[in-house]
Structure formats: C-alpha cells, structure tokens
Amino acid sequence: MTDTNRTCFMKGQGAQPRRDRSQLPPRKMATLIIVLTMLFFLAAAHNAAAQPQKPQPERPLVFVPGILGSRLVDDNGTVIWGDRNSYLNFPKLEIAPSGPVTALHSDGRLVESINVLGPFWTIHQYDTLLHYLHSLGYIDNETLFVFAYDWRLSNFETAKQLQTFVDDPKRGRLQNGQFDLLSHSMGGIVSKLWMVKEGGAARVHKAIYMGTPFQGSMNAFETLSDGWGDFTNFIAGGLPTVRRVALSFPALYELLPTYDKCCRLGSPEKYTPLDVLDVATWRQRDWLPSEYRANGPRGAAFERGLSEARRVGELMRQPIPGVAQVMIAGDYFDTGLYLYVPTNRQSWRDWNFRRSKGDGTVPVWSAANNFSSIEGTEPSFQQHATIFADKYLQNKLERELLNTAPPPVKHDVLGEIDTPKHEKRRLDLARADLSPRIAEPGANATVTVAFEFETGVTRGDVQPTAQLLQRGAADAPITLVETTTDADLAVRRLTFAGSLVAPAVEDTYRIDINVAGQGDHAVFLTVLSAGRRQP
Numbered sequence: 001m002t003d004t005n006r007t008c009f010m011k012g013q014g015a016q017p018r019r020d021r022s023q024l025p026p027r028k029m030a031t032l033i034i035v036l037t038m039l040f041f042l043a044a045a046h047n048a049a050a051q052p053q054k055p056q057p058e059r060p061l062v063f064v065p066g067i068l069g070s071r072l073v074d075d076n077g078t079v080i081w082g083d084r085n086s087y088l089n090f091p092k093l094e095i096a097p098s099g100p101v102t103a104l105h106s107d108g109r110l111v112e113s114i115n116v117l118g119p120f121w122t123i124h125q126y127d128t129l130l131h132y133l134h135s136l137g138y139i140d141n142e143t144l145f146v147f148a149y150d151w152r153l154s155n156f157e158t159a160k161q162l163q164t165f166v167d168d169p170k171r172g173r174l175q176n177g178q179f180d181l182l183s184h185s186m187g188g189i190v191s192k193l194w195m196v197k198e199g200g201a202a203r204v205h206k207a208i209y210m211g212t213p214f215q216g217s218m219n220a221f222e223t224l225s226d227g228w229g230d231f232t233n234f235i236a237g238g239l240p241t242v243r244r245v246a247l248s249f250p251a252l253y254e255l256l257p258t259y260d261k262c263c264r265l266g267s268p269e270k271y272t273p274l275d276v277l278d279v280a281t282w283r284q285r286d287w288l289p290s291e292y293r294a295n296g297p298r299g300a301a302f303e304r305g306l307s308e309a310r311r312v313g314e315l316m317r318q319p320i321p322g323v324a325q326v327m328i329a330g331d332y333f334d335t336g337l338y339l340y341v342p343t344n345r346q347s348w349r350d351w352n353f354r355r356s357k358g359d360g361t362v363p364v365w366s367a368a369n370n371f372s373s374i375e376g377t378e379p380s381f382q383q384h385a386t387i388f389a390d391k392y393l394q395n396k397l398e399r400e401l402l403n404t405a406p407p408p409v410k411h412d413v414l415g416e417i418d419t420p421k422h423e424k425r426r427l428d429l430a431r432a433d434l435s436p437r438i439a440e441p442g443a444n445a446t447v448t449v450a451f452e453f454e455t456g457v458t459r460g461d462v463q464p465t466a467q468l469l470q471r472g473a474a475d476a477p478i479t480l481v482e483t484t485t486d487a488d489l490a491v492r493r494l495t496f497a498g499s500l501v502a503p504a505v506e507d508t509y510r511i512d513i514n515v516a517g518q519g520d521h522a523v524f525l526t527v528l529s530a531g532r533r534q535p
Contacts, residue, residue: 055136055137055398055402055403056137056402056403057136057137057138057143057401057402057403058180058401058402058403059177059178059179059180059205060143060144060145060173060174060179060180061133061138061143061144061145061179061180061181061182061401062145062146062147062165062166062174062179062180062181062182063129063133063144063145063146063147063182063183063184063187064147064149064162064181064182064183064184064187064188064190064191065110065111065126065146065147065148065151065184065185065187066151066183066184066185066186066187066188066211067151067185067186067251067255068081068111068151069110069111069125069126069148069151069184069185069187070082070106070109070110070111070148070149070150070151071083071106071107071109071110071111071148072093072104072105072106072107072150072152073104073105073106073107074092074102074103074104075103077107079107080092080093080102080104081093081104081111082109082111086111087228087232087235087236088235088236090235090236090237090241090242090245091236091237091241091245092104093152093245093249094244094245094248095152095248095249095250096248097297097298097300097301104150105150106148106149106150107148108146108148109148110125110126110130110146110148111125111126112125112126112127112130125385126184128386128388128389129184129388129389130146132388132394132397136397136398136401136402137402141171142173143173145165145166145171145173145174147162147165149161149162149190151186151251152248152249152250152251153249153250153251154250154251154254154305154308155186155189155190155193155251155254155312156193156197156308156311156312157250158190158193158251159190159193159194159197159198160198162190162191162194162198162200163194163198163200166179166200166203174203178203178204178205179203179204179205180204180205180206180207180208180400180401181204181206181207181208182208182210182397182401183207183208183209183210183212184210184211184212184387184388185210185211185212185213185361185362185384186212186213186251186254186255187212188209188210188211188212188213188214189212189213189214189254189255189312189316191207191209192207192212192214192315192316192320193312193315195207195320195323196315196318196320197315201320201321201322201323202322204323205323205324206323206324206325206326206400206401207320207323207324207325207326208325208326208328208397208400208401209325209326209327209328209367210328210380210387210388210393211328211329211330211359211361211362211367211380211384211387212327212362212367212369213255213361213362213366213367214316214317214366214367214368214369215257215258215259215313215316215365215366215369215371216255216256216257216258216259216262216313216366217255217257217336217361217362217363217366218257218262218335218336218337218338218339218353218363219255219336219361219362220252220255220256220257221256221257221263221276221336221339221351221353222336222353223242223246223252224243224246224247224348225348225349225351225353226239227239227242227243228242229437240289243289244289244291247288247289247292247298247302248298248301250301250304250305250308252305253305253306253308253309254305254308254309254312256276256277256309257276257339257366258277258309258310258312258313258316259363259365259366259371260273260371261273261338262276262337262338262339263275263276263338263339263341264338264339264340264341265340265341265343265346266340266341266342266343267340267342267343268338268340268354271340274339274341276339277306277307277309277310277313278306279302279303279306282302282306285341285346285347285348286346286347286348287347287348288302316369317369326378326396326400327367327368327369327376327377327378328367328377328378328379328380328387328393328396329358329359329362329364329367329368329374329377329378329379329380330358330359330360330362330364330367330379330380330381330382330383330384330387331357331358331359331364331374331379332357332379332381332415332427332429332430332518333357333358333359333360333383333429333430333431333521334355334360334429334430334431335355335356335357335358335359335360335361335362335363335364336353336354336355336358336363337353337354337355337356337358337363338353338354338356339351339352339353340352340353340354357428357429358384359380359382359383359384359387360383360384361383361384361385362384364377378393378396379392379415380392380393381415381518381520381521382520382521383521383522386522389520415427415428415518417461417462417515417516417518418516419460419461419462420460420461420463423461425453425455425457425461425462426453426454426455427451427452427453427454427515427518428452428453428454428492429451429452430449430450430451430452430515430521431449431450431451431452432447432448432449432450432513432521432522432523433447433448433523434446434447434448434511434523434524434525435448437523437524437525437526438525438526438527438528439502439525439526439527439528440502440527440528440529441502441503441504441505441506441527441529442501442502442504443501443502444499444500444501444502445499445500445501445502445525446497446498446499446500447466447478447480447497447498447499447500447511447513447523448483448495448496448497449464449466449480449495449496449497449498449513449521450488450493450494450495450496451464451493451494451495451515452491452492452493453492453493453494454492455492456489456492457489457492457493457494458489459482459484459489459494460482461494462494462515463516464480464496464513464514464515465477465480465513465514466478466480466498466511466512466513466514467511467512467514468500468503468509468510468511468525469509469510469511469512470503470509471507476500478498478499478500478511479498479499480496480497480498480513481496481497481498482494482495482496483495483496483497484496500525502525502527503527504527505527506527506528506529507526507527508524508525508526508527509524509525509526509527510522510523510524511523511524511525
C-alpha cells in the first residue's frame with residue numbers, strides 16, 4: 001500500500017490526520033517573515049552605503065554673468081537684447097542723460113544664445129555652462145541662483161542689486177549659511193564690488209572668476225575703434241551708432257584698461273604713457289562724438305563714467321580676506337594689450353593696437369589681477385565668450401564646488417604639445433582666422449591657423465584638425481595643410497590653411513580647430529545670400 005493510499009484509508013476510518021512537521025505554526029511563521037524582511041532592508045541599506053555616492057554641491061551657488069549676457073526687455077515684455085533681433089535693436093539700448101532712450105530692464109533670464117536677423121547668426125552663450133552645472137547636481141532656484149542684470153549700468157549699481165537679490169526671502173537657501181560665487185567676465189567685477197563695498201564677503205565661502213578683466217580690457221577701446229566688424233556694425237546702425245550707444249553705458253568705462261602703461265602716445269620704440277581715465281585725454285584728441293564733449297548734453301555723464309571707472313580700478317586691487325578665490329585666465333590667444341596713439345595723428349581713427357597673450361578679449365595679466373605674475377591662476381584653452389567650455393576647467397569647477405572632490409582629470413600639460421617624434425613643444429600663442437567671415441551659400445572660405453612656440457620648432461611638429469559644425473547634419477571635416485615658411489620657422493611659428501564651402505542654409509556656423517590634448521579654438525562663418533547683405 002502506498003503512502004497516498006494509507007492516508008486515504010486512515011481518513012476513511014475517521015482517524016485525525018497528522019500535522020506535517022515541515023510546517024511552522026502561524027505565529028512563528030509571522031515572526032520569521034518579519035525577521036527576514038528586516039534583514040533584507042538592512043542588507044539593502046548596507047549595499048547602498050557601500051556604493052560610491054555621486055558628489056553633490058556642498059553649498060548653494062550664485063552665478064553672475066558678464067556684459068551682454070542678460071536679456072533686456074521693455075515695459076511690455078518685448079525682448080530688446082537676447083533674441084534674434086539683438087543687434088538690430090542695439091540703438092534702443094542707448095541711455096540718455098536723463099535715463100534710457102527706451103525703458104529697459106532685465107527679465108531675470110540669461111542670453112543662452114544670440115540669434116541675429118532671423119535664422120542665422122547663432123552663437124551659444126551660457127547654455128553650455130548651465131547644462132554642465134545641472135549635470136553636477138545643481139537645481140535651479142534651489143541650489144543654483146542666476147543673477148541676471150542690466151549690464152549697461154555701472155557695476156556699483158549692479159552690486160547693490162546683487163545685494164537685493166541674495167537678500168530676497170524667496171531665496172532662503174542663500175540666507176542659511178555661506179554660498180559660492182561663480183562669475184564670468186564683467187560679472188567678476190560686480191561680484192568683487194559687492195563683496196568689498198556691500199559687505200558680501202562674509203557670506204561667501206569661495207569666489208571663482210572666469211576671464212574677469214580686473215584691470216580692464218583693451219577690447220573696450222577696440223569696440224569704440226572698430227565696433228564688431230563691418231557686417232554687425234551695419235546691422236546695429238553703423239559704426240557711429242555703435243560708438244554713441246556704447247559710450248552711453250556706464251559699464252563700458254569701467255571695462256577700460258587701467259593697468260600700467262596700457263595706453264601710449266607715440267610708438268613702441270618711444271612713447272609717453274597716457275592716462276585714459278583723465279577727461280582731458282579724450283577731449284583734447286577728438287576721441288568723442290560731439291554730444292560727449294564739454295558742452296554737450298552727455299558731457300557730465302562722460303565725466304562721471306571716467307571717475308567711477310577709476311574707483312573700480314582701485315577697488316579691484318583690494319584683497320578680500322576670508323574668501324577663497326580661484327581665478328581662471330586664458331593665455332593662449334591673440335589679445336589686445338596696448339593702445340598706441342601716433343604723435344602726429346591723435347584721432348580715434350588712428351589708434352593702433354598691439355597684441356599679446358590672453359583669452360582673445362582679456363589679457364591674461366588682467367584676468368590674474370596681477371601684472372607682475374600669473375602664478376596661481378588656472379589656464380583655459382577656450383576663448384573668452386566660452387571660457388567655461390574647457391573640459392579641464394570643468395573638472396576644476398567640479399573639484400572646487402562639490403562636496404566629494406574627484407581626482408583631477410589626467411591630461412597633457414596645457415600648452416605642452418607632443419610631436420609625432422614624442423618630443424615636447426611649449427605653445428606660446430595661438431591664432432585662427434577665417435576669410436571671408438561672411439559668405440554666400442556655396443562660396444569658398446579659407447581657415448588660417450598659426451601657432452607660436454617658446455622654443456624652436458620644425459615642420460610637422462603639430463598636426464591640428466578642423467571641422468565645420470552643422471546642426472542636424474554630420475560635422476564636415478576641414479583638411480588643414482601646413483603652410484609654414486622659413487621665415488615662420490625663424491620666429492618659432494607654424495602655420496596652416498584649409499578650405500571649405502559655405503553651407504547652403506543661411507546661419508552662423510562654428511568651425512572648431514583642435515590640437516590634441518589642448519582643446520578647441522573656434523571661429524564663426526556667417527552664411528548670407530547676397531541680397532540680404534545689401535544696405
């Protein structure tokens with residue numbers, strides 16, 4: 001008889017079935033389930049603790065953009081600066097002696113990209129930086145606070161507005177302990193004035209400056225001399241309009257160079273230093289539009305602008321005890337450094353500029369706030385407008401801002417290039433140009449690149465690459481052919497050139513020039529039909 005049959009037989013006889021000893025009583029079973037559940041969650045918590053935690057922002061961060069970097073709108077909310085019509089609207093930015101010609105204010109938003117004349121002329125501004133900060137764990141209006149402002153006004157006034165911004169109760173995280181400051185370009189001047197003049201230093205743990213012109217930028221004079229190039233000047237109303245409107249901005253004066261012997265009467269061989277913050281220097285030399293002369297309606301505003309600029313220069317030299325400061329200074333691009341005014345031709349039309357090292361806009365010594373040394377600054381291989389796109393700089397920001405510092409990115413020494421023969425060449429300066437910068441669809445254009453080195457070089461030591469970036473299509477490589485001459489070698493220079501065909505679609509295209517281990521250098525090609533270029 002099988003076990004099954006036996007069980008049935010006993011049930012049939014009325015006997016009680018035996019309890020299976022493998023089964024636990026209900027009370028014990030419930031206890032076991034509770035114990036196992038607790039063990040499961042304890043194990044999960046242990047495993048989670050054992051996993052490496054993603055670094056998080058240690059403190060809230062306030063970002064202060066630079067000049068031109070904040071949107072400006074009128075009283076109806078119409079964007080005047082920061083969209084496709086930005087340069088067309090430039091005359092509306094003018095500040096009259098009694099106030100703005102058009103009442104404008106910041107709408108609290110950054111210029112993420114600028115589009116001029118419809119679908120073309122797109123140049124990214126802060127979208128790259130904001131995307132990177134979000135990737136680090138910053139959350140808008142919780143741990144990341146963007147201070148947009150009217151960049152035309154004096155930095156003293158903007159510093160007061162920054163005080164109001166950080167005191168706003170809706171930004172409570174900024175009132176509960178210290179926070180970090182991240183500033184780009186003129187935003188660093190605003191930040192430092194706020195810390196020095198408004199008592200903000202006590203609230204700041206760390207201040208990071210990216211390409212800040214602490215001692216000014218020759219680019220301010222170059223704008224007054226040449227505007228932004230023939231095409232953009234035309235869009236903005238012509239060079240006289242660019243000069244008149246720019247001189248109405250108090251902030252422009254506060255960006256004038258203040259470093260020793262920045263401006264010189266004479267030639268490089270023999271000169272006398274000029275004090276460009278002295279009103280007489282301008283009025284005696286035909287440097288001003290008529291309305292800014294002594295008896296003009298804007299004369300007093302001009303004098304006030306130079307006076308405030310001198311104060312800014314003095315305050316930028318003051319230390320800030322108790323605040324850790326990190327200065328990022330680009331030093332591999334051709335940058336205006338000195339202004340020469342010929343003795344026998346002293347009009348603004350005869351200004352000559354000499355160039356040296358910087359980020360293309362700010363001399364490296366001005367960004368370092370020290371014209372005797374750049375020791376302790378962090379380099380960047382990117383140009384001024386996108387200095388924050390440098391991958392090594394981004395790693396530096398991560399280590400400075402997050403609570404768990406990752407190891408530094410392993411990379412080649414910035415500015416030190418490996419040759420195909422595994423020799424080292426130390427880069428001193430890089431230049432890139434594009435001709436023409438504005439082309440019709442299908443027209444030819446030429447990219448030229450030059451690298452200057454601290455020591456001797458030979459042909460073939462550097463092999464740069466280039467590509468035309470196209471939205472919605474594959475990037476187009478550009479073959480760079482070495483064009484180095486014996487005369488170039490004599491001055492430790494290597495040169496290259498490459499040809500490209502302008503795309504069929506009207507737009508502004510970025511051309512990246514890359515040197516292995518050193519990052520990208522960019523030039524921009526605007527593609528525009530002939531009919532659209534006529535006045």
